[in-house]
Amino acid sequence: MNAPLPPIQKILEGLHAELMENRGGEVATYIPELGKADPEWFGVCLVTADGQVYQVGECGQQFTIQSISKPFVYGIALDDHGKDAVLEKVWMEPSGEAFNAISLRPGTGKPANPMINAGAITSNSMVAGDGVEEVVGRIKQVLGTYAGRELTIDESVYRSESETGHRNRAIGYMLRNFDILEEDPTDCLEAYFMQCAISVNCRDLGMMAATLANGGVNPCTGKRAVSRQHVENILSVMGSCGMYDAAGEWIYNVGMPAKSGVAGGILAVLPGQLGIGVFSPRLDPCGNSVRGIEVCRGISRKFGLHMFQVPQLSTSVLRRVGSLMQTRSSRLRSKAQTRKLKESAGMVRVLELQGDLNFGTAEFAMRQLTEDAAGVRELVLDFAHVTRLDSSATGVLSLAFASWLESGRRISICRCERFPSLREIIEAEASDLSDKAEFFDDMPAALEEVENRILEEAGLRRHSSERVGLECCYLLEGFTVKELEFIRGVLEPVAFPEGSSLMNVGDEPDGMYFLMRGKASAWITTEGGLQRRVATFSPGMNFGEMGLLDDSPRSAEIRADSDLETLKLTKDGLRKMGTDVLATLLANLTRILADRLREANAELSQLHS
CATH class of the missing domain: 2.60.120.10 (Jelly Rolls)
Incomplete structure (x- = not known):
């Protein structure tokens, strides 16, 4: 008896078989080499944010990345120069024009966004490197980190793009005229043609998407491809501008940041969860893969993956809420000490969190701290069972902790070593009260320290260095x-x-x-x-x-x-x-x-x- 297919694999195979019959659209021919693609090629690859790969069809078939390279090169420019400097050159609004339009924003002369050719050429010009070879080498290296393997350039496609890229040359000289490009555009344009001719396969696209979903770290190699702070900027322009003139329809129906390329690839990202790569050369009038759109739409519908789907607030973030009456340290105490700790139990609130913490769940958890808290002097908070802590949750927690510390209370935070940003932001928000906030490797140690303070105040603490009879x-x-x-x-x-x-x-x-x-x-x-x-x-x-x-x-x-x-x-x-x-x-x-x-x-x- 054969093992049952994993449910994700079964869904992908069903969609692949169903959409093989869809032969709508045409293979791109304006770059002659692209017209040689077999229109029947079709691959789908889904990679989870922790690196599990599901694939079906021609996922190893090589094709050129084309415009799918744009968000990744934009990320390199952000890493090299920072967001403010990049926004001085490239804006982030949908253009309302074709991707290869020879136009710039009125008044500023900037390209409308980095997903149209004018913006992509500008992004390429901002990649650090001395000459075409260095710039292209850097781009290949970074994209290879996303994909988890070394990538190469398809020389025949590059030559074809360079020989027929007159419109892009016109865009380049227009950018030079408005001082968006500060040097002769020739080298930048050749680097851009090479960037678009980097050879990938469908599995590469899935892994690159999963790397963005994983905050810029390749989930299989563990190598960082882009700074985490810039991932949201990349995904934002993909969401608003990534699918050419169909970007609005795409985000409405599919609901994931995405980027397409005229070779037939589509890359889609659901932040924190998964990445999708699809390859099928037949394109619709907007330049997007016909089968690719339908695959992503099908996956989104079947699994409810639309990014704007409203989740229900989870109260299960609270694993345990109690006091010293229910939760004690592992230190065994005398009768008198135990009696005192029971009498003082209400002075201590113990909160164990679990699951994913975002703004809503963190706010709900912190609300429990302030309810009936008049007599509470000590807060013990445990993160051992928290699986994810996003930036909004960190902000909520840090503000709540600062408020508690300012009111004269103490906080003991346990097992948060997987979330270093939490400690950093707490120390920054309440640096003058740091003596009242302590971090512990385990819960029993934190509770023991809290108990010791109570017993010390009552004159009942027995130090271990004292010999007894x-x-x-x-x-x-x-x-x-x-x-x-x-x-x-x-x-x-x-x-x-x-x-x-x-x-x-x-x-x-x-x-x-x-x-x-x-x-x-x-x-x-x-x-x-x-x-x-x-x-x-x-x-x-x-x-x-x-x-x-x-x-x-x-x-x-x-x-x-x-x-x-x-x-x-x-x-x-x-x-x-x-x-x-x-x-x-x-x-x-x-x-x-x-x-x-x-x-x-x-x-x-x-x-x-």
């Missing part, structure tokens, strides 16, 4: 002085240096430990290979007791976070204890485990389904 050990509560002296006699003092492992997963149990001075942590490894701290021990606590009681292998690794002083209870020591001592010990252990289970249940109840 047996009477302070939670497991030994209720024992008389005489019983504690007896227990001390069966315990063995053991010291561990900072950084050492006291026990590892799978070790045979050789005893349990009472921690008298220092700090230790319990770690497990998840199925995904990530290490997670599940408990932190301070003086007066114990660990390793389960293996001692049921003789099972160790289920976690215990690490010394500082130099440790411990007292070890071995199996022999346990056997020396009388029935009454052992019964009290087991009763205390049952109580401690029950308390931990209640806390775990309270935490789980806060997770949003």
